[in-house]
Amino acid sequence: MASIRSLFCDLKRAATRIATGLSSRLAGTLDALRYPTRREVIGTLLAVPAVLLLYVLILIPFTPSISNIRKASSEQPAQVLSADGKKLAEFKQSNREWVALSEISPQVINALIATEDHRFYDHFGLDWRRTAAAALNSFSGDRQGGSTLTQQLARNLYPEAIGRAPTLTRKIKEAITALKIEAVHSKDEILETYLNTVPFLYNAYGIEMAARTYFDTSADQLDVLQSATLVGMLKGNSYYNPVLNPERALQRRNTVLKQMVKREKLTAKQFDSLSKKPLRIDFERQTEPPGPAPHFARQLRKWLIAWADRNGYSIHGDGLVVRTTIDSRLQAAANQVVTRQGNGLQNIANAAWGRRSAWSTDSSLVQVFIRESPEYGAAIAMGRTPEQSMQELQADKAFMLALKRQKTLIQIGFLAIDPRNGHVKAWVGSRDFEQEAFDHVQQARRQPGSTFKPFVYGEAFRQGASPDDRLIDQAVEIHVGDTEVWRPTDGAPPSGEAITLSDGLAYSKNTITAQLIEQVGPAKVAKLARHMGVRQSKLEAVPSLALGTSPVTLKEMVAAYGTIANGGGYLEPLLVTRIEDRDGQVIEEFSPEDADIALEPDVAYTLLDSMRGVINRGTGRDIRTRYGIRADVAGKTGTTQDNADGWFILMHRQLVAGAWVGFNDSRVTLRSDYWGQGAHSALPIVGGFFANALRARLIDPGVRFAAPEDSGLWARIRDWFRSLLSPEPVAEPKPQRSVKPARKQEPREEPATPAPAVLPPQPQGDPLQEKIDQIMTESNEAEPLQTDPSPAEKVETLR
Structure with missing residues (x-):
């Protein structure tokens, strides 16, 4: 105990001595500051600029380098060029x-x-x-x-x-x-x-x-x-x-x-x-011209920024030259047909929604639109009751007119790609980029309707079914839950007759497709659709998937159809082929990777051949009769419940193009069983586009889809006849490996001259002669584009 006390006393004495020493030194320092010597004053004065100079030297590395100053003052934004050398956009800061x-x-x-x-x-x-x-x-x-x-x-x-x-x-x-x-x-x-x-x-x-x-x-x-x-x-x-x-x-x-x-x-x-004169301002905001493919340029900009960040470039100052896959001539044709059809359909929409019975303050749908508006929310926030807010907004003519224009504005998405290499050739995301920048090609997800049916038939053919297999056109009831029953219907009552799968697809029979997905399995259909190109949107594996109830993007659907046109091999859509520096030196080149095989070639060709029937005799026959297209093409129409969405996708060996037509709000429709169908809303866009492309020889009207080569006597005889009666085949370039840097609604298909109530058996003629006749007929050059009837001329049908 005594030793501990002694230790504490020693520590206390040591602490006292240290404190006394510090106090004396601090007092001396304070005295020196009060009465500095001449040497101390001079030293202090010299220390200030020395410290400042040292600080300046330390900051120099943290200021922009001379090379960066040269680059910033001679800023050169990236130039975006089409495949044929036309300027599409300029990425200015x-x-x-x-x-x-x-x-x-x-x-x-x-x-x-x-x-x-x-x-x-x-x-x-x-x-x-x-x-x-x-x-x-x-x-x-x-x-x-x-x-x-x-x-x-x-x-x-x-x-x-x-x-x-x-x-x-x-x-x-x-x-x-x-x-x-x-x-x-x-x-x-x-x-x-x-x-x-x-x-x-x-x-x-x-x-x-x-x-x-x-x-x-x-x-x-x-x-x-x-x-x-x-x-x-x-x-x-x-x-x-x-x-x-x-x-x-x-x-x-x-x-x-x-x-x-x-x-x-x-x-x-x-x-x-x-100084006595007024200002005389003549003010007008300056906007950059959107260019011929503004939605494409916006998507490209996102991709290019990521590429530049990875590779140490600036899209604003390095003068990059980006050579894209877009064909300026095809892009111009796409812009033209979208504008023409959009304006015509807008006349139909204006007539339909211009009626007092359609757009009325008493309409429950219009009242829902009012309650969903920001103005209604602002009125509630200011303390008004729901009834007061509704009455005030209904009485506001300017608000009601603006709301009507917003909700009843027709929108269109269009995309065209080359199925051989995935090159995007034309991209139109809306009718007017400056009015509607939302991209209906890549951003919008809508129910595809019957354009989804080829995935069902493709899975059936993959499992061994034949286009000549028959199913009975009868009422269908599919249990999808303990109490829920799905009953798909067509525009006409079931005929009770046996219909081939080929005719079921050509005439877009919902009853046939529903039976088919029940046989092959919704999960397998969804899996096939994902492999073929529907890779971002969620597909719900339920029987109604056969009729396109899961929303998808137009880009996914066109890419998936491109898989069919490419013999079953999926290629991711490609936007850029090459990037150069400001001096024209190639920095990097891009080409498609090896195709991801989603369907075997014989299955893909069987599906494509069945989809020819859609164009030759089914819901897409206007491609032949109205637009005079004789080339070897196949496709599919699509219409969803209450005509909310109209779709059409057409395949040629060198080009696949698709269009979607509708309103931003799917509760708004054209209110017309004629114009609401994909065969009359979306098909004219694709038909006009293809007719222009064929007439301008941007795609070859003589190119045909080639069936998978087979061996045997019949194949040799067929090839011999083709060599006599057909022109020299067009060589198709093979894709090269990529070079890279480090509650549901039931859609309804348009009736469009459906199959007769009783389908007679198909005549069994000479298949060789039929093939020769088909080759001779379809190898002719496409006829000139026929003039579309103005949609405004059919407004009377709405009244």
Whole structure:
């Protein structure tokens, strides 16, 4: 116990001695600070710039390098080109058009230098006198900016690297970058870069876009008042916005004019006259032209950004040249047919929903639309009762008209690909990109209706069924739960007759397809559809899947049909073939990977041959009779419950194209059993597109789908007859390996001249002669495109 007490006493004495020593040293330091020697004062004064210099040296590596400054000032956005060399898009960082200094009005330059940096041509990036004056004024409470034009340019070019915070670190990094800019650029180059990169609100960057936005003129035509107004905005774009704050902008403009007088760029007499004139703003927002394939360009941009990030490139500044798979001629044809059919169908929609009985405040559907609107939610949030909100909005004519236009606007999606290599040849995501940027090719998921039926028949053929196998056209009841029974029907009562699978597909018989999926199994149909191309959308393995109740995208469906046209091999749609640098050197090339075999070639050909019947005698016969297409094609129509969705997809050996037609809200329909069918809404788009492509020889009308080669006497005889009666076969390029960098509704099919109530047995003629006749008939050139009847002419059918 005594030893512990002794230990504590020793520790206490030691602590006391340490505390006494520290106190004496601290007192000595304080005395030295109160009465420093001359050597200590000189050392302290020298230490401050030394520490500052050291800090500057430490910050240099954290400022943009000279090479990056050169790249930023000579920014070159990626150019997107079609397969035939036409410009599709340009990926700019901002809405800017670069103009040379010689193409900018001298009044702009005079106003800018007089106001922002009158010693611009005398300093080397930093104006020490202006910086010192700004610092003194800031210390006295009058905060002023002392940045030169070069320092401002550094901030504009590198906002992330330099920052915007009012700190010493930011000012030093800004000064270092300004010195670097002055080292590699002439004064004129700095001025040109500054005037082409400075922001002017409303997504207008650079003096050219500012001139167009605020004065509807070009940069070289700006007069002294217009120049002073734009330069005046640089002090604070929002505060001196001439559109929203005209009085402030006018005062600021006159301040700029005074500075021009002070720097002898104007006379006092000129100032007295000019300062009394109004602003005269001619404002119009500037938008970038969407280009011929805007939805395609948007999807490509996402892909290209990821590629550039992986490979160390910038899509805004490296001048990349991206060569795509799009054919500008096919894209133009697609745009044309979508516009024509969309306008015609819109007339039908306007007539249908223009009736008082269709769009009425008493309509339960219209009331649902009102309750779902943001305006209704805002009214409730302001304390109004549901009844009051409903009454106020129903009485608001402008709101009701806008709601009607929004809900009853026809939309269209269209996609065309080359099934041999997966190249996307045409992409139209909506009727008007500027009005509707939502992409109905890749983003929209809708019920495909009867266009899904080929997957059912494909699985049946894969399991050994034959197109000549027959099923009875009879009422179908399929139990899908303990109490639920699915009863698919067609437009006409069941005939009770035996119908071949080939005719069941050609005439799109729901009763036949429902029996078939029950035999082969919904899960296997869903699996086949995924293998063929429906790879992102969820497919519910239930019997009604046969009629297309699971929503899918148009891109998935066209890709899956491309698998059929490619002999059963799936190829992922390809957007880009090559990327080059600004000097034309190839950075990377892209080509399709080996096909993923989803169907054996003989099964794929059997399915395709059955789908020829859709075009030759079934629901898609307008391809032959109306559009005069004689080429070897196959396809399928599709219509969903209440005509909410219209589909049509057509296959040629060199091109597969599909269209979807409907409204963004599936509860809105065309209210017409004629125009709501896919055979009359979507088929004309694809038919017109193919007719144009065949007539322009963008695809070969003589190319046929080749059956899988077989051996034996019959095959040799058939080939001999073909060699006599057919032209030389067209060689098909083989895909090459890719080179890469590191509650449900039951859809209803259109009746469109269905099979007769009793289908007579098919005549058994000479198969060889039938084949020869078919070759001779279908190898003829496609007839010219026939004029479509205007949908507006059939408005009377709605009344």
